[in-house]
Amino acid sequence: MAELDHTLQMLKELTDANGIPGNEREARDVMRKFIEPLADEITTDNLGSLIAKKQGSQEGPKIMIAGHLDEIGFMVTSIDDKGFVKFQTVGGWWEQVMLAQRVTIMTRKGNVPGVIGSKPPHILSPEARKKPVDKKDMFIDIGATSKEEAMEFGVRPGDSIVPVCEFTVMKNEKMLMAKAWDNRIGCAIAIEVLRQLKDVDHPNTVYGVGTVQEEVGLRGARTAAHLIKPDIGFGVDVGIAADTPGVSEKEGLGKMGKGPQIIMYDASMVAHKGLRDFVTDTADEHNIPYQFDAMAGGGTDSGAIHLTANGVPALSITIATRYIHTHAAILHRDDFENAVKLIVEVIKKLDQDTVNKIIFE
Structure with a gap:
């Protein structure tokens, strides 16, 4: 830049x-x-x-x-036994814009990167591809292999989760993305x-x-x-x-x-x-x-x-x-x-x- x-x-x-x-x-x-x-x-x-x-x-x-x-962002509500993070929205979100997006979890030990998980289209039925995934069924993958490892990373219920998008001046320099x-x-x-x-x-x-x-x-x-x-x-x-x-x-x-x-x-x-x-x-x-x-x-x-x-x-x-x-x-x-x-x-x-x-x- x-x-x-x-x-x-x-x-x-x-x-x-x-x-x-x-x-x-x-x-x-x-x-x-x-x-x-x-x-x-x-x-x-x-x-x-x-x-x-x-x-x-x-x-x-x-x-x-x-x-x-x-x-707007999300908040950690729980961690499952495999280390996947469940969350709730904080502010208004539309499910269509959430899947496969990068996020940062803000913990006491520092920031933990993650992504909102999604299924590959190869294993979805034609009907499933047409339906948005409910927020309640989404999870965040932080690369942990267990609940204990996720907690060692510092993740705990109540932690803030924010979207990832670095400030960008576009080719038309009047246009600013963030x-x-x-x-x-x-x-x-x-x-x-x-x-x-x-x-x-x-x-x-x-x-x-x-x-x-x-x-x-x-x-x-x-x-x-x-x-x-x-x-x-x-x-x-x-x-x-x-x-x-x-x-x-x-x-x-x-x-x-x-x-x-x-x-x-x-x-x-x-x-x-x-x-x-x-x-x-x-x-x-x-x-x-x-x-x-x-x-x-x-x-x-x-x-x-x-x-x-x-x-x-x-x-x-x-x-x-x-x-x-x-x-x-x-x-x-x-x-x-x-x-x-x-x-x-x-x-x-x-x-x-x-x-x-x-x-x-």
Whole structure:
């Protein structure tokens, strides 16, 4: 791989880090490394969400930008007598994308490589080939010959299991492939927003947050928002890229490279109309591309943030990403950069009077 610029190096370290819900330490350490020099204060809540505070020219309103640290993965539930590892999913998986994929088991003794086992097609009946294998019947092969040997490797119930996919800049260098874009790209947006505000006067206090346990119920966003008590909240996450063969406009509108997605509706939240209009007006003013989208299912950290205390105007801004909730996803660097640019321009204008107007008009 060619030498990476600062941004690509950050994205590589964020996505190569391993961290499923409940075990986000590696990803949190990477986010801390990049955001700490840009913040006035770093704290964590009691669940482990990272909170980087940057004070502007006024105490002013509190603006929360939340990307979640966790990625989907698996957890060891048991080891059979032959040394094969049984597991459960942590986060949303589709069986079709799981078989024969490489994984890493994170143990106290270090990482153990493995693969989700599968039968060769030679021994499958025509009927069996057509049916997906149930998650409950899957196992991970770590090369152990017995339960005792697997335990000697350090594997034990409760250990985290993560997909394997090294960060890759594709031949079209705007296209970036990695595991865990969902949602290390949100963490990267929070970091980069603070970087671009480093020597800028902004009339508010900005919190760049890496939340935990989003994939299992927006849990870290709830506790972090309770600690911060924000006036405005942005959940930054991946969205659906509906620009591949076989995906219709009925299933999604998002296209890679066409700007950040403004999410009007998802299963966790209806976007705050005043904030949505303020953000899109700002984008129009600065000629920043964006696209609207809505999702019948799923949600982002905004879903928890907007229900904090007596309510927080919130909006989800997402990056159209192909193949999310699999081992390898792809997104477009321009969308990341335009999302950062948009949020920075919005923050520059969010003084107390503007926030009051968004809330009360």
